[in-house]
Amino acid sequence: MNTELKIQTTDLYKDFGPDVQVLKGIDLKIKSGDFIALMGPSGSGKSTLLNILGALIRGTEGEVEINGRSINNLNKKELTLIRRHEIGWIFQDFNLLQNLTAIENVMIPLHLDGMTGKNATEKAMKLLERVDLADRAHHLTDALSGGQQQRVAIARALANDPDIILADEPTGNLDSESGKSIINLFLELAKEGKSVLMVSHDVALANSAHKVYVLQNGKLVEEIDSMEVEI
């Protein structure tokens, strides 16, 4: 299996204004096939780190490399393309488009990238099969349960074959059963060689990941035994 470095940060700092330094020198290495959980008090670092890795915002100092390529000095368009091709996002609120069907939602990134028509439909269908929702392909989003919506979101995230999956509290709005099935999907994706970085509050679920990192006081701590984690 290809175990090259997918995400790497070197001494990453992030300031929000003069007195607020949220990230204080993060060194993070994520290889393909890694399923990493990131924990810690949210809103004060975790999400920020994820957002930087997802090329949504820039760090203040330090290197960030995605797939071996530094993203620090890329312009807006280049970052968009990175997001489109190399990263798949999964949100706590699913963020699917209303008034569209499951398969249409999955097709959106394909369309944005220029793949349309039959090719797009076929690929989208395959992705839905992957997440076990082929039978609901033509249901509108609000006819799907929370767990189903999240799975559609995962299918969407996989649309352009990204190497990296970033998930921000993916099970936050799901019941425990659906949550578990999502985690299982992540594990499968990791086995297939993708890197999955998941931010979560849920200790039990986080424990299913290969590694757990905790962000404390702006610094990253690797935890193996999560029972010691104070939340």
Add this chain to the structure above:
Amino acid sequence: MGIMNILDSAFHSFQSILRNKRRSTAMIAGIILGVSILSGIIIYTEVLQQENFESIVDSAEYEVSFKVIESIHGESHLWDVSSLIQNDVRIESSTVITGPRTSVFDNEKNSFVLTLSSELEDLDPESELSAFTPLFVRDNFTDTSISDKITSSIVGSFNLTSTETNQTVIPEIIATQFNLQVGSIIEHINITVAETVERGPSAGVPAKSETFTLENVEVTGIYSSSGGAAGLFANFESSKLYFNTAILDRFGENVMPLINEYKYQYLAVKINSNEFTITDLDLMNTEINTLINDISQLAIGESGDTTIEGTNEIEQLLGPFEILNVLLIIFDVILVLPLVILCLYLLSFGLELALEERKREIGIFKVQGADSKQIFTMIRNESLVLFSLGATIGYLSSIFGAWIIGSATGFMEFDLDNINQFNQFVSFNVAALVTSVLIILAVLTINVYKKGREFIDLEVTEAVQRGSKIKKGFFRRNNLDIFMVAYGLLAGLINILIWETQFFEAEFFKKINFDPNTFIWTLIIDFLGIIFLWLGAAISGARIAKWLPQKSERLFLSLPKLKNVALIIRSGLKRRGDIDNLVFIIVLTLSISTLAGIQGVTDQALAEDTLEYNIGADYKITFSSRSNRSADIMQYTGVKEVMELPTVSASVLSSSTTVYGMNPDIISSLLWHDLGFEEVSLEKALADFKVKGDIPKVMIGTLLAEELTASIGDEINLRVKIADPVENVTDIARLKVKVIGTFNHAPGGVDQDSIVANYDTITELQSLIANNTLVYDDQIPANTYLVNAKNGVDKNALERDFTSLEGYNEIRNVEREISEIGQENNYGIPGLLTMMYLTSLIASIISAFAFSAIIMERRKREFAVLQTVGATSTQIYTTAFGENFLVMLTSVIWGTIAGLGLSYLMNGFFAFIGEFLGRGELPRTIVLEWNTLIINGLIILVGMLSATLISVISSVRQDLTEATRTI
């Protein structure tokens, strides 16, 4: 403390508004536009009334006149009064006239009458025209405004200031007869002062008379027989010779006492219009009458009572002026009403948007423990602050708006050299401010109460959640809008048929007694049609704007640029429940701007056509006397052809008419309008015209034809009065002519009551009148000539050449006058239409912006997510464009159609007003400049799309972590 609280809340309101600029946009726009239009119209109307008054009254050389009812001592009596009133601010200038006045106001019937007559002895001792009246005029000391006024309407000048040399101003009849020009010297003029017996066997025989001779009198001015100085002092007998009063003194000490005894002096007074309340005519008349009585008191005689009696000369003139004012106000109101409705809707729509945005905030207030009264107070206070801001800006821009209306010389045309008028409009006009503020404030208050209540009563959870309920209005739910728009369109169609075709003149309609021009049908069709069409189209617009994009979605979304974002667009389209309001406003505004545009162009075209019709060729030159001028005119190389236009007055049956002579060879190159040659074409009629036959051939106006029940082929009798019949012979003569064509409007202002004949026929008629056989060598003499210039000639230079022709009186130049159309008194109609056009344009773009801004703000999160999954900025803009384009395009097209219908529906109304403004001669045909309409629609479409795209900018530039934020 009360004041602290008020200031505090005002401050907080202001702060809140500043921090929420976006949501207040539509609302404040509505307030500003509304106040601006309402005050603007009021300010403008007042300025207009002043201008109208000045133009009407200015045409009179004086407004008040005094006659002597009791002699005191000579002319100096009135002259003293004249100098006494000099300093009265109400008076601009005055002068004293000496001469016999027609006894219109004089009830006394003296058996003796004083005659002043003069003879141009040496010129024509036998002349029958020698009995013209000398009139003696003297200028005021300091002001020549009366004489300047007269000067401007005559050839030469009315400057009889010299008492050393003899000067006179003569009528053109004399000038023509004796070949006199300005500057000519008349060697002898005899002036006879005689008392004559008026009635009885020795009537007319002078009892005592004296004759005085003036030597070497210089002609300083010549006045024509119509208008000008003949109309001046109209109460005096016509055919006057004007001299300076001082001359009378030279005639000895007997003359003036005699004149005094017969009270032949009159004081003419010109008022200063600024000192009178021209907006209230009753009041003004009272003020004038007060002035008259004040002056009367300056000439108290021995009896202790006044010796002079004054007359308000313009009382008669003011009646129609008042009607005109009222009409103008009605017109203003009708035109401005839809604009005001538009602004009020914008205000209400804006308020709703603003409240919608505050829904969440209101919920939070409640959680904080606010009761509905407290929340309502906050909303109310903010609305009031917003209103104060808006009203102030609105009033200031109303001044600007009034100036636009007043300065427009044509539809969307401004003469940049003439901007001096701006000062007139800058003022603190209480009426305007109070009216506009009250109306807008009332509407705002009602809305705040009603809508505020709705939002305040929401349950907290409902308020705090995102998403809004879509309520279908009353009209939509009951499908009334379809009925309304169908009604309106049908009414519009009927109007198109009325104006463009003769559909309704068919027998069928006469049988069922349906005449769409009667009042009741006008009310039903036009009046209701306008309202239903306008509102119905706006309400039903939402249906169409949703239906069309849905139907054409497949096609539209398969366009290459849009394919990538097609799905996103589709999702967006399905969510747009609140499109209704936006479409409503777009259709409302676009229909008005289309209406304004079409009627503006139509108005302009009609004005030009009317000019062309009245002038008839490149130039229309009038001379002071009837003579042969063709050769003179032809001497200029730029002239292509000349046609004299002689006239003869005649009667047919009991209709009186004017017969115009025209040259058949030149007729077809004249400016014909609205030909009306139905059964027979102009070419055929002309061909016929030229053929000489037994019976002279004529073309008659359609109205005359109708009155005479004459049609082509019929023979009619032209009847003329013989000028000097021999005794015992009848004094009328007849000429039988044949009708070979009918016209609606012939060139040169020849109307539907007239007859066009060739020169032979005219000569025959003139011979009959003169009771003599007249033969003209080359051309028939005429007062008026129609002249066409060669191509490429400098028409204005040629015009200047013409003015130096002998006997020249007046010239009209089509090209120049069309370019100057804007400067004539157009009563601000083009300005009003321009105002309508601009306001509706502004309103539509602001609405689109406000609406999009808020919608896009709500979808910020969605756009953030899309960018997170890989959409570029361009793709986001494309999405916004794609979603809005179809809807806006549909609305624009629908609005234009509605505007078209409205133009036809309102055409009758505009025509009615036009009749009072000199646009009533030709029928008002709607001019559809398709290019302009399309461009108009495009401008609005582009404007709105730009506004939409601008409102997306902040979404595109936002911090993308918005996507990961939990709700």
Add this chain to the structure above:
Amino acid sequence: MELTETQSKQLILARNLYAIYKGKGDSQNVVALSGINLDMKDGEFISIVGPSGSGKSSLLRILGGLQNPSAGRIFYHGNEITKLDEDALVPFRRNYIGYVFQEGNLIPTQSAFMNVVQTLRFAGVERNDARARATETLDKLGIKHRMHALPSKLSGGERQRVAIARTLVMKPKVIFADEPTGNLDYENSEAVMGLFKDLHREENTAFLVVTHSKHTSKYADRSIELRDGRFVGEHGLDMDIDDLDLSRKVLIQPDGTLNLPLEMLKLLSMYGNLWDFSVVKEGDSHYIKATPAEVSDLGGHKHEFCPVCKKAVKPSDGQCNSCGASLM
């Protein structure tokens, strides 16, 4: 419903609460709460636990007067607040209830300071007094130095503290809090919970807190567990939020019903629709015996009744056709 004297003394008494949300388009109605009862005394600290989507937030909103229940009644010290109009709720909002949302919900165009001051001003507190009290409370929460910033300039945690300040400053009888420490780090969570505890102790303020957090839930005297809109059990001080099965006490409700955890219900569902349980002792063990409840009409057709609207429903219906409640 007549209240007994004891019942009238309860701070909050809620009976048979249902929350049903209309489904969009074709989708079914969602029953977020199904027959919830609550008895809360003055000064009790209760936490509401359960997985996401179990209706916790709905319950909190309904009890807090922010949302009308689809069915059921709520009493505060014997005064019914269900079906009251907004203005009638105002005294309760000012004197009884303090509400802290999950997402802060501050007025975005006012500074943190003004957010708190305004709450007091609405209640009629004089201007200077309001400003003083606001400053004091913001200081206690450690954000005095940031109090003039607009909410958009504050971090999530700071916003949360302002929201809490806004509530605390009114000294309510009960504070409803939806994940109050969700966005706070350890130190600040401690500070906030400490404040809550102080209020609890000193002013006898009651607390009803929805939380995932182990830390927060430790402060509760007792915890109510919801699953899929139903009350499934109660927990005491020994609750471990990560392993609720261990501490769950299944209670018989005041109306005689017993709510079972989902897993148990799923096990039992193969026996058809179940309405009746009896606890049967066999030997040393207690068993729960479930009996399907059926009523036959005159024609011999079998019917059951919807628990919400009491209308007849067919056994095989997954959902009541009258009110949309989903049927087990």
